[in-house]
Amino acid sequence: MKNSYKLLFVFLLISTWPVLAQQNFFNVPSSDITPAKKIFFQQQINVVPSALQSGTTLCYGLGKNYEVGVNFIGLTYEHEKNLFPTSSVAPFAPFFVFNAQKKFEINESFSVGNGGQFGFTSNMNHGIYLYSNGIYKIEKSGTKIVAGLYYTSDGYFGAESRNFFENDTFRKIGLQAGIEQNLWKEKLLFQADFISGKHALGELVLGGAYFISEHWILSAGLQIPTFQSKSTNAFVFELTFVPSAH
Numbered sequence: 001m002k003n004s005y006k007l008l009f010v011f012l013l014i015s016t017w018p019v020l021a022q023q024n025f026f027n028v029p030s031s032d033i034t035p036a037k038k039i040f041f042q043q044q045i046n047v048v049p050s051a052l053q054s055g056t057t058l059c060y061g062l063g064k065n066y067e068v069g070v071n072f073i074g075l076t077y078e079h080e081k082n083l084f085p086t087s088s089v090a091p092f093a094p095f096f097v098f099n100a101q102k103k104f105e106i107n108e109s110f111s112v113g114n115g116g117q118f119g120f121t122s123n124m125n126h127g128i129y130l131y132s133n134g135i136y137k138i139e140k141s142g143t144k145i146v147a148g149l150y151y152t153s154d155g156y157f158g159a160e161s162r163n164f165f166e167n168d169t170f171r172k173i174g175l176q177a178g179i180e181q182n183l184w185k186e187k188l189l190f191q192a193d194f195i196s197g198k199h200a201l202g203e204l205v206l207g208g209a210y211f212i213s214e215h216w217i218l219s220a221g222l223q224i225p226t227f228q229s230k231s232t233n234a235f236v237f238e239l240t241f242v243p244s245a246h
Contacts, residue, residue, distance in 0.1 A: 024057075025178040026205040026221050026236050028193035031113030031133045031146055033103050036063030038243035046223065047235040052077045057099075061243075065105070071097040071117060091158040091200060092125040103135075111135045113148075117156075127156030131176065142182025150176050150195070160198040160230065187211045191219065194226070202229025205236055215242055 024030055024042075034040040040059040045052060053076045059069035074093030077084055087093045101115030116130035133148035151173050152162065162174030178193035189209045195201050207221020219238035225231035 025146075025180065025191045025193040026207065026219070026223075026238070027195055027201060027203070028146065028176045028178040029101065029113065029115065029131060029133060030144075030178060030180070031101065031103055031111070031115075031135045033065050033101065033113075034059045034061035034067040034069075035243055036061045039241075040067075040069075040243060041241040042238060043240075044236065044238045047237070048232050050079055052079075059099075065103040066100070068098075068100040071095070071099055071119070073097060073119075086122060088123065088125070090125075090154045092121045092127060092155050095119040095121055095127060095156075109137055109139075113146075125155055126153075128153045129156050133176070142186065144180040145177075146179070146193075147175075147177040150174050157197065157199040157201055158230070160202075162197040162199065162202075183208070191221065196227070198227060198229050200230045202226055203231040207236065209238075209240075215244070216240070217242060 026044075038061045040057070040061075042057040044055040044057075046055075053074065055071065055073040055075075057069065057071050059067050061067050073095050075084060076093065097117045097119030099115065099117040101113055103111050103113045105111045113133045113135060114131070116128065118126070118128045120126050129150065129152045131148055131150040133146050136145045137143070150162070153172070161171040163170065165171050175196040176194065179191070181190040182188075183190055187210060191209055192204070192206045194204045202225065204224045204226050205221040206224070207219060209217050209219040211217050217238075217240040219236075219240065221236040223231065223234040223236050225233065
């Protein structure tokens with residue numbers, strides 16, 4: 001592990017303890033925090049012609065704008081081979097992940113969310129994903145904008161650059177952003193997110209979410225590869241349970 005890797009990990013670990021669970025638009029953390037002593041659940045399915053890929057998130061609110069949780073991500077079912085493969089080449093999958101987040105409220109409109117994920121595969125390959133997001137809300141229009149930086153190890157995203165740089169100093173740091181816009185009675189929302197990079201998650205997802213009840217949300221989106229990334233075109237579906245704030 002190189003010094004830059006260690007320093008970045010230690011910095012985020014200290015500044016957001018207990019760092020290492022986040023709710024997301026599709027792929028980018030939305031930096032919403034699970035209320036204290038409540039449970040958040042999300043199941044995501046990505047559909048491509050040759051396979052299905054699953055990602056599951058469970059979060060628990062600790063209070064004071066902290067949350068922690070677990071993920072099981074990258075579980076892929078290949079139709080032709082009729083199996084669930086395990087990758088031994090980066091990016092590794094599937095991953096069992098511990099994760100967490102801390103949000104700092106700056107004022108009524110702006111906040112900062114820091115967090116990340118750290119996990120292992122069944123053959124003990126490991127990976128890490130760290131991020132810091134700025135969150136801006138416009139209550140009158142029902143708009144939420146998230147933008148920030150992320151860092152990942154090669155085990156998590158692969159060896160490809162997260163941006164336009166190929167040198168080892170900067171290639172593991174990328175940009176991520178998301179937007180959410182209320183369309184109808186806070187029940188129907190437009191959502192989109194973006195992750196920079198040439199890796200398998202370098203993509204734009206456009207879609208929306210609908211509250212089928214007070215706590216359950218159905219989301220769907222179209223995944224579009226960007227900037228010569230190794231991502232693929234796919235449909236993304238999510239079923240989410242959101243706890244009440246009280």
